[in-house]
Amino acid sequence: MLAFAGTGFGTWAADSWPWPKDRYCWGAWERDSGPDFLGDAAFGDGDDGSRSGTESLPTHERPSGSCEVTIASNYKSSYDGDKVSISQRVSVTYGPVPTAAEARLSMIQDDYLGADMVALPDGLPGTVNARGGLLVLPKSCDAKDGRPTVVTMQAYGTYASGPSYTQEDPADLGGAQQAAVLLVAAANRGMAAAGCAPDKPLKVSSPVYDLPGRRERVFTSSDDLCGIRGLRFDTEDLYHQTGVVTRDLQTCSVAGDRDGIPAVDLAMVAQPRLAAVFDSLTGNRPAVRGWRGTGTLGENHSIVRADCAGRPATFLMGASTDPGHLAAFANAVAARLGCAPIAPKRAAR
Structure with a gap:
């Protein structure tokens, strides 16, 4: 279990650090406390690896900040004698959404x-996987203009061997469960420093559930992708993945087999605090004539919000510009949740 400092502390100047050198990310994470990136395992077979941290602490006057843990290691491979270089980092940001x-x-x-991605446990508004996550903070931390404040975390990295071999090798966060604990620990520290922390610190006490399905290959153009009837592409050889399917969240991703380029990314968000990050983005008119709710169809992203089963649901589409893809997804989700279709049947192809 990750060990991290308590959150009952005051606000400090952004350039003063009252925590020991073996703690990182505003004092939230302790060296050798569980995840590989905080221990010697991060250095591979090397004996001269280094770990360093940089950070900018949020304050009440400037409620944004960041922290980063960087790992570097160089050694000779015991297998073939090639020089091996490991470069990894874990980055956290704190601040209002754009x-x-x-x-x-x-x-x-x-x-x-x-x-x-999977939903954070214990009703926490956000998502997580083994490489990072997002947490929407309580309303007390909203920006003055009402935008929600979020904490994000991402792991990056590369592994290079010899003169020509390089692959992605993100810092090891210890899996989705451990990543959730890391994210929440950093969020508690950031909120306390910014002066907006709730009376009780946020806590991860339950396992991470609702793991996504496998990424599967589709060889024909007639399959209903992600289990969504009518969600089709004329292109053959695609990969599709069904993510979370709950009352609060549902996701679907489709990408090309050969190039890995996203063909469509779809999501439904009904968890109130997570959905709040999309407030003010849907306008006051239907995205398409005849559709329920309000929204916009853009070149890179489309968004529709409509009442569904007694509460607002936000439907999102990225990568694709075909409204039929969003219509098929939104109507399938609406049927699952027990509410009226979002788009006319003819809109879904």
């Missing part, structure tokens, strides 16, 4: 609502 609609949709949907 003001511009496209920037906000790109940040939230592209990075944190893919089919490889």
Whole structure:
């Protein structure tokens, strides 16, 4: 279990660090406390690896910040004698979601609502996987203009061997469960420093459930992708993945087999606090004439919000510009949740 410092502390100047050198990310994470990136395992077979941290602490006056843990290691492979270089980092950001609609949709949907993400446990509003996650903070931390504040975490890295071999090798967060604990620990520290922490610190006490389905290959153009009737592409050889399927969240991702380029990313968000990150983005008119709710269809991202089963549901589409894909997905989700179709039947192809 990850060990992290308590959250009952005051606010400090952004350039003063009252915690010991063996703690990182505003004092939230302790060296050798569980995840590989915080221990010697991060250095591979090397004996001279280094770990360093940089951070900017949120404050009440400037409620944004970041922290980063960087790992570097170089050694000779015991197998073939090639020089091996490991470069990894874990980055955390704290701050309100972007003001511009496209920037906000790109940040939230592209990075944190893919089919490889799962819902945070214990009703916490956000998503997580083994490489990072997003947590929407309580309303007390909202920006003055009402935008929700979020904490995000991402692991990056590369492994290079010899003169020509390089592969992605993200820092090891210890799996989705451990990543959730890391994310929440950092969020508690950030909120306390910014002066908006709830009376009781946020806590991960339950297992991470609702793991996504496998990424599966589709050889024909007639399959109903992600189990969504009518969600089809004329292109053959695709990969599709069904992510979370709950009352609060549902996701689907489709990508090309040969190039891995996304063909469509779809998501439904009904968890109130997570859905709040999309407030003000749907306008006051239907996305398409005849559709329920309000929204916009864009070149990179589309968004529709409509009442469904007694509460607002937000439907998102990225990568594709075909409204038929969004219509098929939204209507299938609406049927599952027990509410009226979002788009006319003829809109889904």
